[in-house]
Amino acid sequence: MGYLKIKNLEKSFGNLRVLESINLEIEENEFICIVGPSGCGKTTLLRLIMNLEKPDKGEILIKERPAEKSHSELGFVFQELALFPWRRAIENVEFPLEIKGIEKEKRKEIAQRYIKMVGLEGFEKNYPFELSGGMRQRVALARVLAKNPEVLLMDEPFASVDAQTRNKLQQELTKLWQITEKTIILVTHNVEEAVYLGDRIVVLSKRPSHIKKIYPNFLERPRNRTSPEFVRLRREILDAIDKF
């Protein structure tokens, strides 16, 4: 029985058919990576789950309830910078707690915990413009964790940081996932990232997208990017994408 179920999902923007008959079941605490050619509707799929877009057809269920009623179970990490520039790092992390009406002292305490969890101690008071790309995404991660959703939807969260930082963030995300036991759906165009992170890697086809293939990934964590098994899986997925 799937924790999160996507059934016959379809979405068009005007005449542009983006998704057609997407069916996917995701288990609790699973780390799913979605890859596919650019413009294939990976982001749209995430936005539909978050209810930032409405599907034309089909449904999304979380624990058998429609996803739009499970808003509090979902958190979203955006590709672009989505921090509030007028709020300091810690104030950004406090945002979801403010919304929940948690009192100031308690809020600070919780936010501080998540700041620590993403390794940003000492930068609480900085404004986003004073932080590097990698640090900003850490703040975004701490902020979404502060909402404490069961499912994290991540839309190319590390696309705008350099390769070194990206590797580091991937390591840390793996750890965070293991500690917090979230279910994560992460969209990326970077196959190496998907193989490094995912329990399963979902490959989408070109537009209108459907699921081309799902690759299970049993490699043990922490994963070694240069091991033959890693490289083989990565090659296999890349070839599959190239064929479209």
Add this chain to the structure above:
Amino acid sequence: MEKKSLYKVIFPLVVIAIWEIFSIWLKKPAILPRVESVLIILIHPTQKILGIGNLLESTIVSIVRVICGFFLAVIVALPLGILMGYFKRVREITTTLIELLRPIPPLAWIPLALAWFGLKNFGDLLGIKTYHPILENLQIAMIFIIFIGAFFPILLNTIHGVKGVKIILIESAISLGARDKDILKKVILPSASPSILTGLRMGFGIAWMCVVAAEMLPGSNYGLGYLISHAYDIARIDVVIGGMIIIGIIGVITNTIFELFERKMFKWRAKGY
């Protein structure tokens, strides 16, 4: 003194020196008074000037008028600007009228203001029969002109600020559980606030220009505009120039206050954001 601040004062001093030389050479105080006679006016702000009030009282009356007109403009323009910036439909409905009214200079409203409100003041409006030193000097027509002057810069900058709120910030707030009122309070207003403050600063500047012009209207009995136009009638050009200098100084002071405020409030702004 720092070199930079030295540069800032040197040119005004040169202009004052030239003024002094000319006034000595001209010997006609009814055209160009000596610098000293203007200074005397300025350092004795409470001195009565031939039955047209004194400099200090006139300044206070003008400031109170500006503040009233300005606040009325804020009360109307700010919510309207937020609605117009946020809802495309509201913008579509209102934009033609706004665009039509906007290019009309505030002073062109004066005849209409007089026709509508005459010489009535806020004391009359509130039905207060006894003399009230503040309400008595708040002529509705004047406040209306100031209101018009401050209204458009505040409105347009608010619209601009609200329209410019990045969608991703709103979506990000929604995904974090924010409801409509949170989005307004915690996303739209802070995000638009730099632009709104620019509008307030521009609005206040124009309001200040409008009050001086409005005080030259018939029915005016006090204020800096009244003071300088009547000082001209009695050939006291020293008072005219003194009044003008005060108008300038107050403009600079309020502008500086706004700028300090902006710098303090918007530390979070950086290039490219």
